[in-house]
Amino acid sequence: MSTPVTTVEALPVSPPVATRVRGRALWQRRLRALGASRPAAIGLSIILAWVVLAVLAPLVAPYRPNANDLAALAHTTPSKAHWLGTDHLGRDLLSRILWGARPVLVIAPLAVLGAAALGSLLGLAAGYYGRWIGIVITRACDIVLSFPVIILYMIILAHFGSSAWNIIGVLTLTKAPIIARIVRGMTLDLREREYVTAAKMRGESSLYIMLVEILPNARGPLVVDMCLRTGYNVIIIGALGFLGIGLPPPDPDWGGMVKDTYGMMMVWPHMALVPCAAISSLVVGFNLLAVGLRELGLRD
Amino acid sequence: MARFLTKHLLFLLLTLLVVSLLVFTLNEFTPGAVARKILGAYATQEQVDHLTKQMGLDRPVLVRYVDYVRAAATGDLGYSTRFKLPVKDVLFKHLANTALLAAIAFACIVPLSMLLGITAGMREASRLDRAILMFSTVVASIPEFALGVFLASVFVVWLGWLPGTATLMAGGGWSVASQFVLPVAVIVLFDAGYVVSMIRASMVEVMQRPYIRTAVLKGMPFRRVIVRHALRNAMLTPITVIMLQINYLVAGVVVVETVFAYPGFGRMMLEATLFKDIALIEAGALVAVFLAVLTNILGDLAYIVLDPRIRV
Numbered sequence: 001m002s003t004p005v006t007t008v009e010a011l012p013v014s015p016p017v018a019t020r021v022r023g024r025a026l027w028q029r030r031l032r033a034l035g036a037s038r039p040a041a042i043g044l045s046i047i048l049a050w051v052v053l054a055v056l057a058p059l060v061a062p063y064r065p066n067a068n069d070l071a072a073l074a075h076t077t078p079s080k081a082h083w084l085g086t087d088h089l090g091r092d093l094l095s096r097i098l099w100g101a102r103p104v105l106v107i108a109p110l111a112v113l114g115a116a117a118l119g120s121l122l123g124l125a126a127g128y129y130g131r132w133i134g135i136v137i138t139r140a141c142d143i144v145l146s147f148p149v150i151i152l153y154m155i156i157l158a159h160f161g162s163s164a165w166n167i168i169g170v171l172t173l174t175k176a177p178i179i180a181r182i183v184r185g186m187t188l189d190l191r192e193r194e195y196v197t198a199a200k201m202r203g204e205s206s207l208y209i210m211l212v213e214i215l216p217n218a219r220g221p222l223v224v225d226m227c228l229r230t231g232y233n234v235i236i237i238g239a240l241g242f243l244g245i246g247l248p249p250p251d252p253d254w255g256g257m258v259k260d261t262y263g264m265m266m267v268w269p270h271m272a273l274v275p276c277a278a279i280s281s282l283v284v285g286f287n288l289l290a291v292g293l294r295e296l297g298l299r300d
Numbered sequence: 301m302a303r304f305l306t307k308h309l310l311f312l313l314l315t316l317l318v319v320s321l322l323v324f325t326l327n328e329f330t331p332g333a334v335a336r337k338i339l340g341a342y343a344t345q346e347q348v349d350h351l352t353k354q355m356g357l358d359r360p361v362l363v364r365y366v367d368y369v370r371a372a373a374t375g376d377l378g379y380s381t382r383f384k385l386p387v388k389d390v391l392f393k394h395l396a397n398t399a400l401l402a403a404i405a406f407a408c409i410v411p412l413s414m415l416l417g418i419t420a421g422m423r424e425a426s427r428l429d430r431a432i433l434m435f436s437t438v439v440a441s442i443p444e445f446a447l448g449v450f451l452a453s454v455f456v457v458w459l460g461w462l463p464g465t466a467t468l469m470a471g472g473g474w475s476v477a478s479q480f481v482l483p484v485a486v487i488v489l490f491d492a493g494y495v496v497s498m499i500r501a502s503m504v505e506v507m508q509r510p511y512i513r514t515a516v517l518k519g520m521p522f523r524r525v526i527v528r529h530a531l532r533n534a535m536l537t538p539i540t541v542i543m544l545q546i547n548y549l550v551a552g553v554v555v556v557e558t559v560f561a562y563p564g565f566g567r568m569m570l571e572a573t574l575f576k577d578i579a580l581i582e583a584g585a586l587v588a589v590f591l592a593v594l595t596n597i598l599g600d601l602a603y604i605v606l607d608p609r610i611r612v
Contacts, residue, residue, distance in 0.1 A: 039437075143315050146592040147585075148551035151569055155581060158573035159326060235443045239555050242445040243570055258445055262559070265464065269453045276446035283441040291437055 033296050040292020046285030054101035063092040065099035065252045076268055085270050087261055093274050100252035100275065104282065107164055108233035111171035112226050118172060119179025120222070124210040126180065127187025138184065141177035149174045150239070157245045164247060167240065171233055182225060186218040224293045231286030238279045254279045308600070312593045317369075319589045320582065324365050327578050338381050338576065368582070378579030382572055387583045390568065395550075395587065397468065398557070398564035402549035404480060405487040410542060412488065413495035418534070420496070421503025422526055433500065440493025447486045448559035455482065466560040483560045487553060491545055499538045506534040536607055543599030551588040 034040045053060065062083075063069070068090045069082070078085040084093040126137035156170050190196065191214065199209050240246035241255020249256060254275040261271035335351040336343070352358055356367075371378070377387040420432035442450070456464040466479035506512065507530060515525045554566030561567075565584070572580040 039434075139311075142311075143318055146315055146589060146596065147319065148547065148588045148592055150552050150554050150566070151585060151588050154554070154570055154573040155323065155326065155585065158576070231441060235441075238443045239445060242443075242555060243558060244574070255443075255445070258449060262445075262449055265449065265452060265457055269457050272449045273453055276443075276449045280442040280446050283443065284438055287437050287441045291433070 030296075034292065037292040037295055039288040040296070043285045043288030043290075043292060046281055047289065050101050050282050050285070051105060053098055054105050057098040057102060061092075061095035061098045063095040065096045066091060066250050067095075077270060084274050085268075087257065087271050088264060088268070093271065096252035096257060097254070097274060097278050100254045100257065101278070101282075103164060103247055103251075103253060104234055104237055104279075107168055107171075107237055108230050111168045111175065111233050112230045114168060114172035115175035115179055115229065116222065116226055119176035120183050120215060122176065123180035123183025123185075124187055124214060127184040128191055128206065128210050128214070130188075134184070137180065141180050144174060144177045145181075147174075149236075153236070153240060154243070154245060157240065162240065162245050162248065167237065167246070171236065175229055175233070178229075179222070179225065182221060183215075183218055186221065187214055190214045190217055220297050224290055224297060227286055227290040227293055231283045231290065234279065234283050234286065304600075304604075308597045312590070312597070315589060315593050316586060320369065320372075320586055321365060323582050323585045324368065325361060327582070338578065372583075372586075377583040380572075380577055380580045382575040382577035382580060387579050390580060391565075391583055391587065394563060394565045394568040397562070398550055398553065398566065401480070401483060401487070401553065401557075401562065401564060402546065405484050405491070405549055406546065408484065408488045409492050409495060409545065413492045413499055414535075416492070417496045417499025417538070418503055418526070418531070421500040421534070422507060422530065424504045424507065429500070432496065436493040436496040436500075438493075439489050440497070442490070444486055444490050444553075444555040445559050447490055448482070448556065451482055451485055452559075464560070466562045468563055479560075483556050483562055486556050486559070487549065491548065495538070495541060495545060498541045499534070502537045503530065503534040506530050509533075532606070536603065539602045539606060540599040543595050543602060546598075547592045547595045550591050 034044065069086060069092065070090050072079075072082055072086045072092075073088075073090045076086045076088070076090070082092050082094065084097065086092055087096065122137050122141070126134040152174060153170050157166060160166050187210075196209060196213050199213050204213075237246060237253075238255035238258075241253045241257075242259045244256075244259055246255050247253040257275040258272050261268070265272055335348045335355065335357055339347055339351060356364065368378075375388070377391070379385075380387045380390045383390045416432050416436065420429040423429055439447075452464050455462045462481050463474035463479050464482070466483050468476055468479065470476050512525060512529060515529050516522070550565065552566070553564065554570055556562070557564040557567040558570065565587075569581070569584045569588075571577070572584060
């Protein structure tokens with residue numbers, strides 16, 4: 001998978017604003033602006049729809065996700081009893097899709113948060129201290145980034161076995177260097193600002209300056225990137241499932257559902273098409289939101 | 301220039317060493333002995349012990365690592381337990397297949413995304429720009445396996461125009477050439493979506509520069525402004541991005557190769573990891589990293605050639 005870095009780096013650093021003073025009003029304005037940007041509005045609605053469906057899955061799913069309806073195997077195509085049809089084992093596709101939204105919507109954002117936390121710390125340290133700490137961190141990040149991630153996932157997951165935590169772990173480790181690179185670039189610029197000098201004069205610690213003075217002002221491009229990154233994580237989680245190194249069966253996983261059924265496409269194309277449509281719509285949602293956020297950031 | 305090259309080649313060497321050591325130790329510190337991984341769960345302890353001794357696995361990791369590097373430097377990459385062939389033969393055969401697929405895809409991606417990106421970026425926020433931006437965002441959002449399933453359900457299942465697999469063996473009435481259509485289409489759509497947005501962003505930025513305004517204001521035809529003034533500057537940033545796609549095309553197309561059963565490098569690596577074919581994993585990882593760093597260097601070089609302001 002290609003690593004989209006440059007999109008966000010081109011963004012201007014958000015101007016230092018005293019968020020705490022205008023706190024609530026600012027957020028309300030932001031939310032209204034988000035509604036005004038059509039891509040952002042569409043993207044946000046898609047994501048929210050999936051989140052609601054995933055949370056309510058136990059209530060709205062017509063069947064249990066792993067329940068086999070052997071009678072339905074004679075007619076696996078969509079019917080009144082099974083709105084989206086069943087899979088090759090007679091399991092209701094709609095129920096599996098709804099339940100399958102849960103792991104994706106937990107793992108993808110968690111891995112992004114992990115990568116953002118780790119990447120921000122590394123980037124801040126690299127940019128703020130410069131010198132050899134900066135060089136070591138930058139070089140280490142370059143090495144991780146130079147590795148084709150999908151091959152790295154295969155090696156690690158095949159060795160350690162794949163569980164939700166292992167997937168979160170590898171996603172965090174491989175995405176952190178990208179965030180670190182972005183944060184480092186912005187830190188190099190921000191550390192020369194007057195308010196950083198002022199904080200130094202006040203005698204604040206380096207950690208305080210990095211976390212309280214610099215990081216909040218680097219958030220604009222970071223938020224856009226985290227949104228893009230969540231979408232890419234959804235793709236990767238799906239791809240891992242498809243390759244057979246994702247979440248272990250039998251619990252529904254969108255990528256795994258495609259893997260099990262795409263060989264039967266000539267006979268029952270709906271079994272693979274339904275989970276493909278589900279995962280695509282969710283990623284489209286995240287990417288549209290990112291496009292919208294970027295537009296808003298540029299307009300500020 | 302000489303300094304630039306030495307610096308980057310040294311970094312290439314360092315990266316290769318670090319990665320090979322990492323992969324090597326990863327094989328050691330994960331559950332189960334190396335011999336057990338090779339022989340599988342049903343081998344007796346006696347067989348495992350025998351192979352351990354035979355392969356010299358009872359020596360310390362570092363000693364064996366040095367041995368491995370020394371052998372690799374002379375071209376001996378070991379023996380693939382999955383394919384029952386020397387790693388060298390397996391590796392380069394699959395790599396050549398993937399290179400062919402990647403070359404065809406690359407030849408489509410570059411002109412297509414340049415055309416779309418430049419058309420979109422030269423008039424920002426126009427209807428055409430909106431349409432192209434929307435298209436590229438949506439196309440880049442669909443995972444490769446989903447794109448494969450969508451295209452296959454239309455062109456294989458519904459219309460019956462194309463074969464659903466690309467095994468590179470003529471059979472079932474399908475020529476080898478027709479087998480390339482769908483894999484290439486999936487790669488091009490998925491990847492071009494991203495490259496288009498990069499080129500568009502760069503073009504939009506260039507079009508806001510003062511020298512473009514001057515050119516327009518002095519009455520130069522719009523076409524000439526684009527071709528003579530905007531293009532060269534707009535292609536600077538994306539050239540690195542475009543070069544990086546080579547890396548994705550060679551090492552990242554595991555999913556596409558799996559969808560269409562294409563005998564390429566990615567699928568070989570997947571099989572190797574699933575079968576714990578350690579020698580093949582190590583060699584494959586090295587090749588992947590080598591290509592990645594090399595394309596990075598080529599990208600930097602292209603940048604230098606295109607931008608006369610940078611001279612090293």
